[in-house]
Structures are given as C-alpha cells and as structure tokens.
Amino acid sequence: MIELLVTIAVAAILTALAVPSFNSFVLNDRDIGQANSLVASFNYARSEAVKQDLPAGITVCPSSDGNTCSGTAAWSGGWIVWDQNPADAPLQTVPAFGGSNRLTATGGGATGVQFRSSGMVNAPLTITICDARGASFARDVEVNATGRVAATQNLGQSVAGTALTCP
Numbered sequence: 001m002i003e004l005l006v007t008i009a010v011a012a013i014l015t016a017l018a019v020p021s022f023n024s025f026v027l028n029d030r031d032i033g034q035a036n037s038l039v040a041s042f043n044y045a046r047s048e049a050v051k052q053d054l055p056a057g058i059t060v061c062p063s064s065d066g067n068t069c070s071g072t073a074a075w076s077g078g079w080i081v082w083d084q085n086p087a088d089a090p091l092q093t094v095p096a097f098g099g100s101n102r103l104t105a106t107g108g109g110a111t112g113v114q115f116r117s118s119g120m121v122n123a124p125l126t127i128t129i130c131d132a133r134g135a136s137f138a139r140d141v142e143v144n145a146t147g148r149v150a151a152t153q154n155l156g157q158s159v160a161g162t163a164l165t166c167p
Helices: 002-052
Strands: 058-062 078-082 092-095 102-106 113-115 125-130 139-143 149-151
Touching: 002 058, 002 078, 002 092, 002 113, 002 125, 002 139, 002 149
Parallel strands: none
Antiparallel strands: 058 078, 058 113, 078 092, 102 125, 125 139, 139 149
16 A cells, blocks of 8 residues: 555656646647748748749738738738739638737738749748747747748747847
8 A cells, every 4th residue: 555655656746747848848849830830831932932933923921711811910810822813712721820829920021921933022021929938938930031931949039049029
C-alpha cells in the first residue's frame, strides 16, 4: 500500500511539472503554425503573380466568408489568395484559426496586399501575432515593398530585431 501511494505521489509531482510546459509548447506551436501559414500564402501569391503574369496581379486579403475580401484588417478571421477576377474562385482559402490569438495588421497593405507580375507589392504589410502571454512571446510576418516575405525568428522581436508590441 505504501509503495502504491509513493508511486501515485511521484506521478502527481511529474504531472504538475509537465502541464505548464505542455501548455507553453501548445501556444508556441500555434503561433508558429499561424506565422508559417501566412508566409506560405504570401509566397504562393507572389509565385502565382510572377508565373501567371496577370495585369491585376494576385491579391492576399482578409476574408470572413472564404470567397471575397472583407475590406478590413481582420486577418484573424482567415484570408484568401485570388486573381481579382470575380468569376474565378479563390486560388487558396485559409479559414479562421482556433484559439485566442490576435493578428494585428499594419502598413499600407493591412486590408490586403497585391503582388504584381514583377513580384513586388502595392504596399508593405506587417502582421503581428499575439497570444495571451503578451508581447514577449509575439511573432510577426512582414511583406516589404519588393515582395520579400519574412517571419520573425526570435520571440518578441520583429524581423529587424526591434521589440514587438501587442494591442
């Protein structure tokens, strides 16, 4: 009986130590997944714009319904990649993510970024991904004027290395 109680006590202690680390792992994985999904969509749009050589280019924009651009900076609700032909379905649809992360868009492309056939964009864009842990764990994805897409490598820092802030 004593051996059983000692075994249960050891298991309880190990569980108490593992749960906070697992929660942090889940939050970090969610942040990385969201950043990678944004980067993939932007790179796909740039690639298609160069490949298809369309006059209007390829647009990546927030979309709440998965079919049209919402005209807002609400990237948390999902986004689409489309060729701006109203008769065509979006090339890619990314639905809203689960969890409580906030995606905050800034820059001229906050409501959508258009990649031209040269690979350049109409306006730069920065999207900051924040979770409940605050700015020290934030990540960002940036699209500069030349169409270069980059994601932060260090928690709490932008691609350029400056400190991120969460609203």
